Amino acid sequence: MLESTSLVDADRLHSHAGNLKENGWRLVGMTGVAREGGVDLFYHFDRELKMTNLKVETEEDETIPSIGDQFPGAWIHENEIQDQFGIRFDGLDPDYRRLFFLEENVEATPICRGVSARVSKEPGK
Amino acid sequence: MTVSVIPVGPQHPVFLEPFQLKLVVEDEVVSEALPRFGYVHRGLEALVVSKDFRQMTRVAERICGICSAIHGMTYCRAIEKLLGITPPPRAQMLRLVWSELHRMHSHLLWLGLFAEAMGFESLFMQIFRIRETVMDILEQTTGNRVIISVNVIGGVRRDLDAEGADGIRRALKKVAGDLERIRPVLVDDYSVRKRTEEKGILAKERAYELGAVGPVLRASGISQDIRRTGYGAYGELDFEPVVESGGDCQARCKVRYRELFQSMDLIRSGLDRLSDGEIQTKSKEKPEGEILVRSEQPRGEVVYYIRADGSKHLQRLRIRTPTFANMAALMDLLPGLDLADVPLVTLSLDPCIACTER
Amino acid sequence: MGMMKHLMVRSRRRSLWMMHFCLGGCNGCSIEIMAALTPMYDLERFGILNTGNPKHTDVLLVGGSVNHRNRRTLKNLIDQIPAPRLIVAVGTCALTGGIFNEAYNIIGGANRVVDVDVYVPGCPPKPEAVIDGILSGLDKFEQ
Numbered sequence: 001m002l003e004s005t006s007l008v009d010a011d012r013l014h015s016h017a018g019n020l021k022e023n024g025w026r027l028v029g030m031t032g033v034a035r036e037g038g039v040d041l042f043y044h045f046d047r048e049l050k051m052t053n054l055k056v057e058t059e060e061d062e063t064i065p066s067i068g069d070q071f072p073g074a075w076i077h078e079n080e081i082q083d084q085f086g087i088r089f090d091g092l093d094p095d096y097r098r099l100f101f102l103e104e105n106v107e108a109t110p111i112c113r114g115v116s117a118r119v120s121k122e123p124g125k
Numbered sequence: 126m127t128v129s130v131i132p133v134g135p136q137h138p139v140f141l142e143p144f145q146l147k148l149v150v151e152d153e154v155v156s157e158a159l160p161r162f163g164y165v166h167r168g169l170e171a172l173v174v175s176k177d178f179r180q181m182t183r184v185a186e187r188i189c190g191i192c193s194a195i196h197g198m199t200y201c202r203a204i205e206k207l208l209g210i211t212p213p214p215r216a217q218m219l220r221l222v223w224s225e226l227h228r229m230h231s232h233l234l235w236l237g238l239f240a241e242a243m244g245f246e247s248l249f250m251q252i253f254r255i256r257e258t259v260m261d262i263l264e265q266t267t268g269n270r271v272i273i274s275v276n277v278i279g280g281v282r283r284d285l286d287a288e289g290a291d292g293i294r295r296a297l298k299k300v301a302g303d304l305e306r307i308r309p310v311l312v313d314d315y316s317v318r319k320r321t322e323e324k325g326i327l328a329k330e331r332a333y334e335l336g337a338v339g340p341v342l343r344a345s346g347i348s349q350d351i352r353r354t355g356y357g358a359y360g361e362l363d364f365e366p367v368v369e370s371g372g373d374c375q376a377r378c379k380v381r382y383r384e385l386f387q388s389m390d391l392i393r394s395g396l397d398r399l400s401d402g403e404i405q406t407k408s409k410e411k412p413e414g415e416i417l418v419r420s421e422q423p424r425g426e427v428v429y430y431i432r433a434d435g436s437k438h439l440q441r442l443r444i445r446t447p448t449f450a451n452m453a454a455l456m457d458l459l460p461g462l463d464l465a466d467v468p469l470v471t472l473s474l475d476p477c478i479a480c481t482e483r
Numbered sequence: 484m485g486m487m488k489h490l491m492v493r494s495r496r497r498s499l500w501m502m503h504f505c506l507g508g509c510n511g512c513s514i515e516i517m518a519a520l521t522p523m524y525d526l527e528r529f530g531i532l533n534t535g536n537p538k539h540t541d542v543l544l545v546g547g548s549v550n551h552r553n554r555r556t557l558k559n560l561i562d563q564i565p566a567p568r569l570i571v572a573v574g575t576c577a578l579t580g581g582i583f584n585e586a587y588n589i590i591g592g593a594n595r596v597v598d599v600d601v602y603v604p605g606c607p608p609k610p611e612a613v614i615d616g617i618l619s620g621l622d623k624f625e626q
């Protein structure tokens with residue numbers, strides 16, 4: 001388990017992120033880790049060289065609220081995670097519809113060992 | 126007013142790497158910018174499936190050639206923490222020396238490209254000539270010019286003898302003299318200032334909010350440098366982050382120029398404090414656990430996330446590279462610029478697409 | 484007439500324009516290509532000039548491996564370069580896909596898309612090797 005990580009529900013994500021933002025935390029990055037039946041999503045934040053993390057455990061093909069309205073830099077992280085794992089982000093702008101890094105013909109992104117991740121590709125509109 | 130969409134790239138003389146910017150322009154002013162990535166995306170994080178954790182060091186170094194030593198070092202530090210070993214002090218200090226040399230070569234490369242983007246061809250050539258001195262040191266001390274591959278898990282692969290250390294000192298003296306000589310052109314020249322001042326201003330609060338890192342953030346007046354967390358041997362040395370307040374292209378240029386001198390100071394005091402002893406701690410264990418490790422690269426903060434389950438292969442390796450974080454700032458900067466300034470402002474953030482896409 | 488033709492062919496090999504295109508590699512190779520152009524190695528002393536326009540190009544240097552997205556870009560570029568042209572693959576990535584060959588988004592080396600004339604191995608090759616690679620392919624312009 002990572003240090004200073006709190007597990008939050010997807011629908012409480014916004015208020016947690018909002019709290020962090022008010023207290024001057026900066027979004028450092030997001031990490032997705034595939035596990036059987038879903039994805040562990042980590043949100044990493046930093047303030048004065050200290051880090052804290054939020055963890056959201058998602059189901060397969062779940063839609064998570066985007067935190068792009070609170071952290072304007074989040075779109076790039078969220079688009080990458082959309083590409084590589086089965087989840088979608090709600091309210092993501094700009095939304096590349098899983099064609100951010102990958103072409104339509106790339107079907108599998110076996111990014112984590114032991115989990116056969118993929119991802120029914122929804123072609124871009 | 127006519128609105129048109131101009132795609133810049135994927136092949137464009139100013140960007141070294143393929144990357145596309147779709148610019149919506151009204152007359153000559155950009156009103157919207159949309160990037161298109163994926164031309165360099167390899168999916169190397171997925172290589173953990175087929176390569177074991179020691180081989181992954183070599184892959185981590187090849188995320189990006191410009192900061193490869195620091196990528197390798199960060200990866201090794203993460204694995205070392207999971208294994209519970211610490212490299213010997215001599216190895217730590219050597220890592221610092223080579224990382225700072227890499228920072229110098231990266232900043233000099235950037236200064237050169239920046240000059241070329243301004244259309245200042247002879248300055249570009251001069252800076253690249255200076256840079257070759259640094260490349261020569263790297264080659265003499267490690268055996269390769271760009272991908273130096275000195276980091277191994279538990280320490281470093283090569284030692285540095287007294288002669289090598291003297292060679293570095295002598296070369297740095299030469300670089301410092303050469304850099305002083307180009308200062309009037311880079312900082313005071315009328316036409317350079319015309320091109321760079323007040324161009325692409327990133328305000329302090331906005332930079333922080335967008336999550337910008339490294340020289341971009343420091344040029345906007347925020348003193349943040351991950352080296353201050355004192356990882357490796359950085360804790361033993363004393364230094365202050367280089368900060369400028371302008372937030373424009375000129376400020377970003379000055380930050381990098383001054384960081385070159387800072388790196389030289391760090392290398393010199395690192396060499397002076399080099400202790401005798403081993404250069405590698407060996408371990409036969411396999412990594413297990415979850416970890417998050419950060420370092421300061423030439424372009425800013427890099428974050429490694431690793432999850433391992435005690436077998437030969439890691440479960441997940443995730444690398445958040447500095448340019449990945451700076452991209453949001455770039456897209457925020459472009460609207461409102463003249464079309465002719467777009468290449469220069471884009472370059473002033475030092476985008477490294479190989480890092481961004483991995 | 485024969486004389487003129489002979490002169491043209493002879494002088495062509497000393498006045499080439501070169502372009503480099505970096506694909507899905509680590510960038511190390513394009514740095515070394517840049518270094519080959521600058522005063523220390525100075526490719527220009529052989530009459531080779533850097534350009535950014537494929538229609539002006541005689542020599543194309545390719546660094547990095549081909550992935551699903553850039554393969555079309557590379558094909559487009561190559562189609563715009565007029566014959567005779569020299570295509571040099573620089574670095575292990577452009578030769579075979581290199582260290583990234585097993586990654587999910589990589590197709591392989593540059594020869595999956597184009598006919599490569601000269602292969603320069605190394606990761607990255609030194610600027611001397613890049614220059615040597617270009618020069619050893621110059622005979623192609625004398626045919």
Ligand code: SF4
Nearest residue numbers: 508509511574575576
């Ligand atoms: S051959 Fe090596 S140096 Fe060149 S792009 Fe590939 S990994 Fe980088």
